Amino acid sequence: xxxxxxxxxxxxxxxxxxxTVIVFLIMAMIPGDPATAILGSYxxxxxxxxxxxxxxxxxxxxxxYFIWLGNMLTGDFGRSFSLNRPVLDEILERFxxxxxxxxxxxxxxxxxxxxxxxxxxxxxxxxxxxxxxxxVLIGISVPSFFLxxxxxxxxxxxxxxxxxxxxxxxxxxxxxxxxxxxxIMPALALAxxxxxxxxxxxxSAMLEVLRQDYIRTARAKGVPEGRVIYGHALRAAxxxxxxxxxxxxxxxxxxxxxxxxxFQWPGIGRMLVDAILKRxxxxxxxxxxxxxxxxVLFNIAVDxxxxxxxxxxxx
Amino acid sequence: MxxxxxxxxxxxxxxxxxxxxxxxxxxxxxxxxxPLPEPxxxxxxxRFQRPFTEGHLLGTDHLGRDLLSRLLWGTRLSLAxxxxxxxxAATIGSAIGIIAGYYxxxxxxxxxxxxxxxxxxxYILLALAIVAALGPxxxxxxxxxxxxxxxxxxxxxxxxxxxxxxxxFVDAARLAGKGHASIILxxxxxxxxxxIVIAMSTTVGWMILETAGLSFxxxxxxxxxxxxxxxxxxxxxxxxxxxxxxxxxxIMIFLIVMSVNLLGDGVRDALDPRLKSGALxxxxxxxxxxxxSPAPATPQKGVLDLQELETQxxxxxxxxxxxxxxxxxxxxxxxxxxxxxxxxxKSVTALSVMGLVASPPGVITGGAVKFxxxxxxxxxxxxxxxxxxxKVAYIFQDPLATLHPLYKVGDQMIEAIxxxxxxxxxxxxxxxxxxxxxxxxxxxxxxxxxxxxEMSGGMRxxxxxxxxxxxxxEVIIADEPTxxxxxxxxxxxxxxxxxxxxxxxxAIVFITxxxxxxxxxCDRIAVxxxxxxxEEGPTAAVLDAPAHPYTARLIACVPELGGGRxxxxxIPGLPPVVDNLPEGCAFAPxxxxxxxxxxxxxxxxxxxxxxAVRCIHPEEAVA
Numbered sequence: 041x042x043x044x045x046x047x048x049x050x051x052x053x054x055x056x057x058x059x060t061v062i063v064f065l066i067m068a069m070i071p072g073d074p075a076t077a078i079l080g081s082y083x084x085x086x087x088x089x090x091x092x093x094x095x096x097x098x099x100x101x102x103x104x105y106f107i108w109l110g111n112m113l114t115g116d117f118g119r120s121f122s123l124n125r126p127v128l129d130e131i132l133e134r135f136x137x138x139x140x141x142x143x144x145x146x147x148x149x150x151x152x153x154x155x156x157x158x159x160x161x162x163x164x165x166x167x168x169x170x171x172x173x174x175x176v177l178i179g180i181s182v183p184s185f186f187l188x189x190x191x192x193x194x195x196x197x198x199x200x201x202x203x204x205x206x207x208x209x210x211x212x213x214x215x216x217x218x219x220x221x222x223x224i225m226p227a228l229a230l231a232x233x234x235x236x237x238x239x240x241x242x243x244s245a246m247l248e249v250l251r252q253d254y255i256r257t258a259r260a261k262g263v264p265e266g267r268v269i270y271g272h273a274l275r276a277a278x279x280x281x282x283x284x285x286x287x288x289x290x291x292x293x294x295x296x297x298x299x300x301x302x303f304q305w306p307g308i309g310r311m312l313v314d315a316i317l318k319r320x321x322x323x324x325x326x327x328x329x330x331x332x333x334x335x336v337l338f339n340i341a342v343d344x345x346x347x348x349x350x351x352x353x354x355x
Numbered sequence: 356m357x358x359x360x361x362x363x364x365x366x367x368x369x370x371x372x373x374x375x376x377x378x379x380x381x382x383x384x385x386x387x388x389x390p391l392p393e394p395x396x397x398x399x400x401x402r403f404q405r406p407f408t409e410g411h412l413l414g415t416d417h418l419g420r421d422l423l424s425r426l427l428w429g430t431r432l433s434l435a436x437x438x439x440x441x442x443x444a445a446t447i448g449s450a451i452g453i454i455a456g457y458y459x460x461x462x463x464x465x466x467x468x469x470x471x472x473x474x475x476x477x478y479i480l481l482a483l484a485i486v487a488a489l490g491p492x493x494x495x496x497x498x499x500x501x502x503x504x505x506x507x508x509x510x511x512x513x514x515x516x517x518x519x520x521x522x523x524f525v526d527a528a529r530l531a532g533k534g535h536a537s538i539i540l541x542x543x544x545x546x547x548x549x550x551i552v553i554a555m556s557t558t559v560g561w562m563i564l565e566t567a568g569l570s571f572x573x574x575x576x577x578x579x580x581x582x583x584x585x586x587x588x589x590x591x592x593x594x595x596x597x598x599x600x601x602x603x604x605x606i607m608i609f610l611i612v613m614s615v616n617l618l619g620d621g622v623r624d625a626l627d628p629r630l631k632s633g634a635l636x637x638x639x640x641x642x643x644x645x646x647x648s649p650a651p652a653t654p655q656k657g658v659l660d661l662q663e664l665e666t667q668x669x670x671x672x673x674x675x676x677x678x679x680x681x682x683x684x685x686x687x688x689x690x691x692x693x694x695x696x697x698x699x700x701k702s703v704t705a706l707s708v709m710g711l712v713a714s715p716p717g718v719i720t721g722g723a724v725k726f727x728x729x730x731x732x733x734x735x736x737x738x739x740x741x742x743x744x745x746k747v748a749y750i751f752q753d754p755l756a757t758l759h760p761l762y763k764v765g766d767q768m769i770e771a772i773x774x775x776x777x778x779x780x781x782x783x784x785x786x787x788x789x790x791x792x793x794x795x796x797x798x799x800x801x802x803x804x805x806x807x808x809e810m811s812g813g814m815r816x817x818x819x820x821x822x823x824x825x826x827x828x829e830v831i832i833a834d835e836p837t838x839x840x841x842x843x844x845x846x847x848x849x850x851x852x853x854x855x856x857x858x859x860x861x862a863i864v865f866i867t868x869x870x871x872x873x874x875x876x877c878d879r880i881a882v883x884x885x886x887x888x889x890e891e892g893p894t895a896a897v898l899d900a901p902a903h904p905y906t907a908r909l910i911a912c913v914p915e916l917g918g919g920r921x922x923x924x925x926i927p928g929l930p931p932v933v934d935n936l937p938e939g940c941a942f943a944p945x946x947x948x949x950x951x952x953x954x955x956x957x958x959x960x961x962x963x964x965x966x967a968v969r970c971i972h973p974e975e976a977v978a
Contacts, residue, residue, distance in 0.1 A: 058472035062481075069488045164637045181613035183564055185571050186587060186605035189594055197595050204595075250637045251713070253756040260711055260751075261771040261822065262743035265640040265736070275761050294479035298568055302591070309479075313572050316487040324487040328480045335477050350761060351806045 044347055048340045059332045060112070064105050067325050108325075117326035122318045127326040131308065135330065137207060138307035140219070142289075142296045144227045149234035149292065150285055154274075156235070157242020157281075161250065162269050172239065179236035184295045188229035188302035195225060205304035226303040230295050234288045241284045245277040252276070279350050286342035290335060369621020375614035379607075383431040391424040395579040403597040416586075416600045417593050425581055426603055432582040434611070436497050436575075437563030443501035444562070445555045448508025453547065455509065456516025457539055467513065473506045482565070486574045493566075493582070496575035500565045504558060511554055515547050556622060560615030567608055583608050638713035641739060642666075642706075644732050646721050655725040657684035658862050659708070659747065659830045665721035666700075666707045675934045677703040679886040680722065683864070685830065690856060690863040692877030692894065694870065694909075698930050700886035701866045705832045709743050726830075745775040748823035752835040754815035758807040764818045765803030771825050790821040794851055813844035820848070824855060832864045837872060849876050870913050874898060879965065882906045885931050885941035892966035900975045902968040905942045940970070948972045 079087055092098050117127035160172040196204040202225050208214045250273050258272045297309030308327055315323040347353045398419035406414040413422040455466040485499035528538045569575040570584030583604045590600035651662045666678040678700045685691045693701045706712045708724050724731040751757040759767060768787035769780060791799035794817040807815055816836060823831050837845040853876055856863055865877055873880055881891040890903040901907040908926045928945040939954040952971060960969045
């Protein structure tokens, strides 16, 4: 297993490399002169030239790429001009907030989605199945940002159960219960769509597995039905559910951008949107590469989990 | 195509989705013709009017603009941008996919590597990076959304093109001297076009949502122009004081996405033929029993007694009578062979005993299965479960499919024991080991920790037998346990089963289509055809002097080693489909001795002593 993990990690290197190339190329599409974009149209030519030199923008593109890559590898993502602080510091701070939100949502959507899908399959065409199928249909059709806004109206404004926005109370707070209190709504709103997708897929994966001969064998052995469904069938269905969880993690991470806007969550999505509106290119560049890199590593973890679950995968 | 549309509209939800999305589309197209106020004229005195106020059906927004007008113009813009993005993504993505798939080799490799890289991004990061580079704006948002979806099309279309590129008509075009461009346009493109259209129809809703999302973030359409996303984004500031300004565009997005989803699901279901056959139904824990006549009250014979068993498959309006009144019994220590062609109902008969016929579509419609003085067909699930594997055990064909692929075989053995006996895991493991030795698995201790895919077919079959034996059952039902094996392994397995039955006094019902196997192992045999028993009797008697013409023909099909030259007789025709059985003898249409009488009314299974035959022109008299 150890060798397999190392092998997968090594195979990630070209992907990570490719990600930096793509981001670099996209950023190279910026029309005009980045220094002018940063300094504004009132900048003097001397200032523009000096900034270009400081940023290394006067060098050829290939050279610029490798300087940028080399700097990133040593932990230097540059300096954000709009925040006047190192990009990496800002990213790490904001990413931890996103990780809490997206991580909790991901766990929620996996657990709720699989549970709903399994119950739905086990009670195919029954009341529970119909209720779940209907809820899932609504869930995957509501845009997460609209769902978040409606939840604020209902639970924060009307019922006053939960705070409107933010990660911690402004006065006092800052402890774990406060965080959880603030996390409930955004985490649920973010999990909704992914839960629906996971539930659908789990249902069809379970239906597929329940028709297999080895399920009949389990029943022929006299294994109790609960264990047939939640043991034999679910275990086999997980083989096709886990890759989808990996894909859904990407969607949860993407949806976090909207949810962070709606709930004023100080995460990396909001940071990116603000940076784009302020044309803080280094911050965008660094943020995108960092999050994409984390996502690649996460997908390796998913592959490893798959390898642990399915002995037929040659590790 | 019409069949497809019929199927699509039979799905009520899909039809509803189609109607909703069509009405929204019509509204969006007609918007410029409707008598609406200008969407961008501000009137701050009239701001935040509630819905249903005079002159403003849906109220006004924070600048006093008419919401209904803005909603319709916004919908128009959102739909246009989403659909345009879908077209751009489909065109570029498909072009990339076709080129990669058509040329193959290094071109393919290089392109697909690039596509994989793009797919390594969570989609919004890529979209944000593109918008960051090009600057906020609706056109740039469109480009970003289209670019993000290109890999999806490239991948799907490449897969299809690869399979097309190797086909004869492409080779033929190449030999006819056509150029690459002309082959792609005239031979490949027309064949992948339907797939492109379907992929587009399933992703267009998604792209509408994504562009709305970018506009919501303030990165798409810029004021005063508004699509649904930016309407929602602007309304967010007044969410608490004037919620209707958020609710109106939000519900419209929801309606669009939901109707496209419903329609897309309908399209997918209509294209998936498995749904039509009901094959995606989940078999229940126990076969449905729905007896149309009272269970026979005949006293039980032997250890297991099937009386007038009838099992059917109900698929849509059709009823397949897989088992049509079968009576069988087996004594302790006896081996009963059930023989017949595939489709004769022998496996369904066996599975009916413990309620293992997949249901739906299977239904047991009559008869009784008596075991231990009880009728199993009337038994509760729990009572049946307690007997499954403990009193009556099964050995199935093809143990690669019948053993759970993700559990170690030892654990599957232990589970079989622990489902019926409260014993510790180590005790159960010791018992499993004992059985592995009994079925002569070499290195049994280490084999317990193997997964099924790590074993050979013969070894897996031994595991299947060991698993059936593990609780010392009274009856074993073996459904073609040796069919997948080569002859030497088959002989070993049969010898093993024979030993076990003699040592432990176990009753075996042995289902097969192989007379050689029957001769070696069985005391008695029953021959099945089209769901009924046509002949039964002691093995030697039936093999030496078959009474039913079908049995005779079956035996004539078996080549004999050292039997000299003789013509091997195939039986003309095919076994009947059991949804529309003729009256009388089902074999009559294939039988050389058939007379009109054969298909006139029920023919009884008649005989004397152990032998019986269902024929009015038997080869041998059995009285």
